[in-house]
Structure formats: structure tokens, C-alpha cells
Amino acid sequence: MHWTLAAAASIVLVLACGSADAGPTALRAFGNEPFWNVTVSDTAGIVYERLGEDDIIFPYQAPRHPTDDGTTLLFGPLRTGSGEHEIEIRVSEEDCQDTMAEAVHPMRAIVILDGEELTGCARHLNDDTGAELP
Numbered sequence: 576m577h578w579t580l581a582a583a584a585s586i587v588l589v590l591a592c593g594s595a596d597a598g599p600t601a602l603r604a605f606g607n608e609p610f611w612n613v614t615v616s617d618t619a620g621i622v623y624e625r626l627g628e629d630d631i632i633f634p635y636q637a638p639r640h641p642t643d644d645g646t647t648l649l650f651g652p653l654r655t656g657s658g659e660h661e662i663e664i665r666v667s668e669e670d671c672q673d674t675m676a677e678a679v680h681p682m683r684a685i686v687i688l689d690g691e692e693l694t695g696c697a698r699h700l701n702d703d704t705g706a707e708l709p
Contacts, residue, residue: 600638600648604666604684606695607675613664613686615650616700623662623688631660631688641665652687663687671696 604613610626621633633655638648651663664686671683673696680696687693 601700602666602682602697603700604664604682604686604695604697606684606686606693607673609693611686611693611695613662613684614700615664621650621653621662621664623660623686631655631662633660633662638666660689662689666697 600615600617602615604615605611612624614622614624615635617635617637620635623631623633633651633653636650636653638650641647641649646668648666649664650666652661653663654661664684666682666684668681669683671680672678673680680698682697684695684697685692686695
């Protein structure tokens, strides 16, 4: 009986909060000058967008923690199906100030696309609290 109640509670929790996989690995990283955006999702893969360019889609790979403290997630390096592009995404749990909006986001991101390093901020996809103003 306890197992049935626990299973039911888990199902209700997942339905209320989204999928069980929409946790720390479902996120969006973004930056300015140049404007770029990376969405990471186990269902849609990793989608890199840059203003004025075609989207680049990479297969999803679960992140790993390259440090012992568990506060950094590392995705990749990953290659597109054609092998034309390579991406690596490093997200750390530290406040990040958006230079254009003067807002503070909960994570800092470094994206390396085809050897070009881009820095910006990140947040979980299921985090709808909005950025804090400094």
C-alpha cells in the first residue's frame, strides 16, 4: 500500500511540475554582442540560435559534473549529425548579470561553438520567476 501511495504522489508531482527530466538539464543559455541563445532539452536536443543565422541542432547528451563540487554542468563536446559543427556548454551555478537588461540570472554559461567562445547567462527552462534586478 505504501508503494502505491508513493507512486501516486510521484505522478502528481511530475504532472504538477512538468516532466521528471525538466530539472537542471533543461535550460536556456543566452548572451549579447553577438546575440545568441542555446536551449538544452532531452526532448528537443540542443539548439543553438544566433541572430541572422540558421539554427544548429545537436543531439542531446546528459551533462556531467567536471568538478567535485557539483555546481558545474558540462554538455559535450557534441557534433551535429553531419559533423560540420561542434559545441561544448559549461554552466555554473553562480549569479550572472545580463549586460543589456541589467538583470541577474542564477547561472553563468560558456558556450564554445566551432572554437568560438561565447559567454553569457543561463536559467532552467522551468524557472519562470524572472531575473532579479540588481
